[in-house]
Amino acid sequence: MDFRLTPAEETFREEFRKWLNQTLPGDWDPFNQPTFKEPEKIRDTYRAFQKKLSEAGYAGIHYDKAYGGQGRSLMEGVIVSQEMGRRCISVVMPGVITHGMALPLIYFCGTEDQKKKFIPKILDGSHLWCQGFSEPDAGSDVANISTMAVRDGDNYIVNGQKVWTSMAHFADYCLLVVRTDPDSRKHKGLSYLLVDMSLPGIDPRPMTQITGEAEFNEVFFDNVRVPVSSLIGEEGQGWKMAITTLMFERAMGDVVISAAYETNVEKLIRMAATTKNSGQPVIEDPVYRQQIAQSYIEIMALKYHGLRNFSSHIKTGIPGPEGSIGKLLWSEPNQRITETAMDMQGPAGQIAGGPWSVQNGSWQYAFLRSKGNTIEAGTSEIQRNIIGERVLGLPKDASRDKSAS
Numbered sequence: 001m002d003f004r005l006t007p008a009e010e011t012f013r014e015e016f017r018k019w020l021n022q023t024l025p026g027d028w029d030p031f032n033q034p035t036f037k038e039p040e041k042i043r044d045t046y047r048a049f050q051k052k053l054s055e056a057g058y059a060g061i062h063y064d065k066a067y068g069g070q071g072r073s074l075m076e077g078v079i080v081s082q083e084m085g086r087r088c089i090s091v092v093m094p095g096v097i098t099h100g101m102a103l104p105l106i107y108f109c110g111t112e113d114q115k116k117k118f119i120p121k122i123l124d125g126s127h128l129w130c131q132g133f134s135e136p137d138a139g140s141d142v143a144n145i146s147t148m149a150v151r152d153g154d155n156y157i158v159n160g161q162k163v164w165t166s167m168a169h170f171a172d173y174c175l176l177v178v179r180t181d182p183d184s185r186k187h188k189g190l191s192y193l194l195v196d197m198s199l200p201g202i203d204p205r206p207m208t209q210i211t212g213e214a215e216f217n218e219v220f221f222d223n224v225r226v227p228v229s230s231l232i233g234e235e236g237q238g239w240k241m242a243i244t245t246l247m248f249e250r251a252m253g254d255v256v257i258s259a260a261y262e263t264n265v266e267k268l269i270r271m272a273a274t275t276k277n278s279g280q281p282v283i284e285d286p287v288y289r290q291q292i293a294q295s296y297i298e299i300m301a302l303k304y305h306g307l308r309n310f311s312s313h314i315k316t317g318i319p320g321p322e323g324s325i326g327k328l329l330w331s332e333p334n335q336r337i338t339e340t341a342m343d344m345q346g347p348a349g350q351i352a353g354g355p356w357s358v359q360n361g362s363w364q365y366a367f368l369r370s371k372g373n374t375i376e377a378g379t380s381e382i383q384r385n386i387i388g389e390r391v392l393g394l395p396k397d398a399s400r401d402k403s404a405s
């Protein structure tokens with residue numbers, strides 16, 4: 001497989017780079033941006049940037065022009081995602097569920113009305129989405145979902161609780177998986193709703209994480225009247241849709257994240273060159289040199305795995321279960337690279353901000369945030385089960401109810 005770009009694709013990358021340089025401020029520091037301590041600022045920064053992307057003709061690169069996209073190739077979409085991952089990951093990160101899950105799901109599975117209603121608003125930055133899958137008793141086992149949606153005329157009445165719902169406190173819409181058949185068990189009887197978060201009866205309550213910030217929420221649904229037109233796919237098809245959404249989430253993530261991690265390694269090398277630990281320049285320490293090299297190797301594995309997965313995506317239109325390999329390739333190495341960065345700092349590793357912190361305390365934040373990487377979007381154990389069963393064809397995980405797998 002040849003991963004080199006065509007001359008036209010190289011020119012497109014250069015043009016987009018130039019646009020990014022002109023659009024991001026001259027003193028732009030991707031590691032020193034608004035945090036979830038300022039949720040409105042995070043949301044507004046994302047919206048303003050997405051609007052500029054849209055006005056410049058860079059939003060929804062490979063989506064149909066009829067819905068506000070650019071009608072270009074998936075490879076050009078990958079190029080734009082890589083450049084944004086490299087230069088401004090913190091700005092585009094709040095849109096990860098919006099663009100990695102809501103957009104492809106609505107595009108491939110929505111009705112014509114849903115596509116016209118939602119896609120242009122996603123692409124111009126007006127709408128941010130969150131993902132309501134997990135519940136107190138349904139995390140790895142999504143099929144255990146108990147939030148109920150009972151049909152009442154032209155509405156579903158939704159009651160129940162979601163948890164770990166990232167960005168629900170400032171999202172406009174939610175991809176909500178509910179149980180529409182009260183007599184069903186496991187994956188049967190689940191449905192998928194596109195829910196307006198401003199509807200009466202929806203109550204997101206932010207939860208503080210190890211970073212000290214509230215990025216995710218508990219979300220309570222109390223007799224929420226959701227129009228039946230919000231159903232995506234057929235009633236009872238929610239399980240299939242949920243799996244498809246998760247595959248999109250994993251495939252898109254590899255491309256953006258590997259680009260962002262390349263920037264992280266460059267930053268780590270800069271730190272190693274300027275930091276001393278026990279009087280010795282860190283960059284001369286053979287152990288750290290090995291760790292930096294190992295991190296780079298792991299990022300390259302993620303990058304080329306992501307591109308390989310995309311080449312099969314281009315052929316079939318839908319990403320495959322190989323996305324689970326990518327999930328392991330970004331989450332576990334990110335924990336190692338942030339641990340290396342903390343070790344390198346020696347005693348200064350304990351200082352998370354202020355004049356005595358190294359690189360603005362950004363590694364301390366990244367180290368704490370990385371702990372969630374091996375849990376969010378499916379835990380490492382679950383990814384290994386998926387790889388075993390669906391990629392390698394090994395026997396099914398005996399600990400799980402056969403009807404759920």
Ligand SMILES: Cc1cc2nc3c(=O)[nH]c(=O)nc-3n(C[C@H](O)[C@H](O)[C@H](O)COP(=O)(O)OP(=O)(O)OC[C@H]3O[C@@H](n4cnc5c(N)ncnc54)[C@H](O)[C@@H]3O)c2cc1C
Nearest residue numbers: 131132133134139140164165166372375376377378379381
């Ligand atoms: C930062 C962050 C953001 C998140 N954002 C969202 C979001 O926006 N929307 C959303 O819906 N969810 C979100 N989640 C939730 C996430 O998807 C779940 O936490 C995850 O799927 C695990 O579910 P659980 O927490 O219920 O753990 P459990 O499923 O209870 O798992 C507990 C432990 O048991 C292991 N385990 C479970 N089943 C098996 C098995 N069959 N074989 C081997 N080991 C097993 C797991 O790997 C884990 O170590 C987020 C989580 C985090 C940390």
